[in-house]
Amino acid sequence: MEQRTHSVAGPARDSSPAAAMGRLSLLDGLRGIAAIGVLLYHMRNVFGVAEIFSRSYLFVDVFFVLSGFVLTLAAERKMEERGAVWFMEVRVKRLWPMIALGSVVGALGAVTLGEADPVPALLVLALAGIPILWREGSLFPLNGPQWSLFWEIVANVAHVLVLRRLSDRTLLFVAAFFGVAFEAAIWKYGSDTFGPNQQLWWLAGARVGWSYTIGIWMALRYQRGFGKQLVPWWFALALPVALIVAVPLLPWHAAVGDALVAIVLLPPLFWLVATATPAQAAVPWLDRLGALSFPLYAVHLPIMVAFLAYGSSVAIAAIATVTSLSVAALVTWAAPLAKDLRRRLVQQTAPAPLA
Numbered sequence: 001m002e003q004r005t006h007s008v009a010g011p012a013r014d015s016s017p018a019a020a021m022g023r024l025s026l027l028d029g030l031r032g033i034a035a036i037g038v039l040l041y042h043m044r045n046v047f048g049v050a051e052i053f054s055r056s057y058l059f060v061d062v063f064f065v066l067s068g069f070v071l072t073l074a075a076e077r078k079m080e081e082r083g084a085v086w087f088m089e090v091r092v093k094r095l096w097p098m099i100a101l102g103s104v105v106g107a108l109g110a111v112t113l114g115e116a117d118p119v120p121a122l123l124v125l126a127l128a129g130i131p132i133l134w135r136e137g138s139l140f141p142l143n144g145p146q147w148s149l150f151w152e153i154v155a156n157v158a159h160v161l162v163l164r165r166l167s168d169r170t171l172l173f174v175a176a177f178f179g180v181a182f183e184a185a186i187w188k189y190g191s192d193t194f195g196p197n198q199q200l201w202w203l204a205g206a207r208v209g210w211s212y213t214i215g216i217w218m219a220l221r222y223q224r225g226f227g228k229q230l231v232p233w234w235f236a237l238a239l240p241v242a243l244i245v246a247v248p249l250l251p252w253h254a255a256v257g258d259a260l261v262a263i264v265l266l267p268p269l270f271w272l273v274a275t276a277t278p279a280q281a282a283v284p285w286l287d288r289l290g291a292l293s294f295p296l297y298a299v300h301l302p303i304m305v306a307f308l309a310y311g312s313s314v315a316i317a318a319i320a321t322v323t324s325l326s327v328a329a330l331v332t333w334a335a336p337l338a339k340d341l342r343r344r345l346v347q348q349t350a351p352a353p354l355a
Contacts, residue, residue, distance in 0.1 A: 025290070026233055026237065026274075026278045026286060027066060027069070027273065027290070028287055028289060028291070029278070029282075029285075029286035029290065030062065030237060030240070031063070031066055031293040032286075032290050032291075033240075033241055034060075034062045034063055034066075034293065035292070035294070037053065037059035037241065037244065038057070038060060038297060039297075039324060039325075041053050041057050042300065042304055043304060043320070043321055044056075046301075046304045046317070046320075047314070047316065047317035047320070049317050051248075052245060052248065053245070054248050055245075055247045055254075055257065055258070056244055057192065057193055058244045058258065058261050058266070059244060060195075061211045061261075062240060062270065063297075064148075064151075064212045065212070065218075065266065065267065065270050066270075067152060067212060067215065068159070068214070069215035069216070069218055069222070069270070069274065070215075070219075071156070071216075072159075072216045072220065072223070073223060075090075076164050079164055084161060087156070087160045088156065088160065091153065091156045092153070095149055095152065095153065096129075098149075098294050098295060098297075098298035099126070099127070099129065099149055101295070101298055101299060101331065102145070102146060102302060103123055103126035103143055103146070104123070105143070105303060105306075105327075106126070106141075106142030106143040106301075107123045107142055108306070109302045109303070109305050109306030110141075112309055113305070113309050115141075122141055122142050125140075126143065129149075129153065131147065131150055132198065133198055133201065135198060136198050136199060137197060137198055138196060139196060139201055143302050145196075145297055145301055147195050147201070148195065151195065151204055151205070152208075154205075154208070155209075155212040159216070163213065163216055168217065171213065171216060171217050172217055174209075174213050175213040175214045175217055177209075178205075178206050178209030178213060179210040179263050181209075182207055182259075182263060183259050185203045185206055185207075186255050186258050186263075187255050187259065189203070190253075190254055190255050191254045191255060192258035192259070192261075192262050194207065195207060207262075210262075211262070211266075214267050215270075218270070227271060227275040229276045230276075232276070233276040233279065233282075234278075236272040236276040239272065240266065240269045240270070240273070243261060243265060243266075247261055291332045292325075292328050295328035295329075295331040295332055296324065296328035298328075299324060299331070300321075303324045303327065304320045304324065307320035307323070308320075
């Protein structure tokens with residue numbers, strides 16, 4: 001396989017810290033909005049409210065594009081320098097704490113609801129990242145969204161072992177292959193909802209393969225200076241949201257809308273976001289959205305399912321949503337404090353230097 005280079009080519013790009021921070025902050029904002037979109041989709045499924053968000057599962061495809069794009073920019077050089085083991089250690093350390101938190105919250109909710117499954121066994125499987133493929137139902141009964149984190153790790157392994165070594169042309173061919181398979185799966189089964197359940201779980205490989213790989217390919221274009229800001233940053237950020245919310249309102253079959261959005265429209269709309277620079281005043285808020293996104297994605301569904309024990313009214317749905325956001329915000333706030341405390345403990349227990 002041809003090893004691609006990482007040298008910067010093409011037009012000059014503003015490489016100042018402010019410019020870099022602004023562009024990444026806008027992607028952080030998109031990540032936070034996508035997490036909220038998935039929360040609203042599950043609120044609709046669990047409580048039967050907010051029908052307008054019936055297609056917000058498409059925000060999961062945004063996550064996969066984001067992952068391929070951001071990891072290419074942030075980690076590919078270090079992959080080459082430090083190797084596959086280092087990269088996967090970093091990814092597991094990043095993903096596993098939230099996987100564990102979501103699994104524990106799901107286990108507590110299952111106990112509250114009196115689920116028939118042996119909760120300790122499900123918790124062990126969830127903490128180990130092992131999907132339940134031997135029976136029908138959710139791959140991860142304690143926390144449904146964990147299916148996408150499972151495929152995220154699969155994509156990370158493919159990235160470090162294979163995808164980073166491909167030439168740009170071959171990479172685009174791989175993305176196109178997965179895109180065709182993804183479109184065929186959507187047309188055959190009627191929607192872009194495969195992945196969470198044992199039935200058709202393997203089709204998520206095409207879903208992830210397309211989005212993650214096209215994210216890598218776009219990151220290489222971005223890295224080499226291609227693309228300039230075409231629309232205002234706020235408009236770029238609003239377009240993917242407006243598109244996904246509008247899909248159910250269009251007079252199309254679900255498969256047509258899902259294929260059009262996930263395969264044809266989301267990549268260029270993502271590119272508009274990636275190449276736009278937000279106003280400096282918006283950066284702190286976008287950064288907060290990005291920091292909130294992963295904890296929110298990891299914990300919201302088991303919290304909602306637990307609240308279902310108290311009813312399915314709009315009021316209960318609202319309380320469950322606020323609770324999910326509050327728990328995610330608490331985790332986001334506590335994470336840097338825990339990191340600082342750990343650093344202080346290490347410094348205090350380090351041996352004193354010899355005189």
